[in-house]
Amino acid sequence: MRFEILIYNNAEFESAIEGPDADPAIVAEWSRAHADLQTELRKSGELLDSNELSPQTAVVVRADRGTPHRVKAVDGPFSESKEWVGGFYVVDCATVDRAVEIAGRFVEARYSPVEVRQLVHPGA
Template identity: 55%
Template sequence: MKYMITIYNNDAANVAIEGADLEEFRQVHDDIQAELRASGELVDSNELSVTDARVVRTGDGEITITDGPFTEGAEIVGGYYLVDVDGVDRAIEIAARFVEARFTPVEVRALVHG
């Protein structure tokens, strides 16, 4: 079953990742990617840029475009992993390993059409 693991980002995570946890952050991502590639569970993974990000809304026949990725929430999506694993427990196991999970939500959701 395919799951999207969405890693959010916020100020607390940024401070931690840019500080003492930076090397651990890099190593954990490297380790998880290597493990998932070797097991065949990794479908795709990427960090999301804030450069050229836009938020698009429509209403009353008009399109409103604002600089993004910032919405009304404190978190933004920082990156994702798309995995093909045996079930939700395995996806949760992977998500819990990210350093970011100490500071900000890491969401696990099954793909409906996947």
């Protein structure tokens, strides 16, 4: 089964890994955790894709009567939150429990949600 793992970021996490207040221990742990996990998932054949997403270039698009237009981005993927999708993994796992186990290993999970969703059309 294929799953998309969506890694949400927030200001607390960003300040822990970037800028003048960055914690070198968290930066090292975050970098090492992703590198180690990607190596492990490549060896097992479970990693299909992964990437970090830029919040600076995010564009929200709506269609009004079939005409697409840009909408001003607001905080978070949901109006009540101050989070954004910071990256993703696409994995091919035997079970949802395995995908959840992978998601739980991200340092980001200490700061904001990491969401696991099964892909509906995995062959597409």
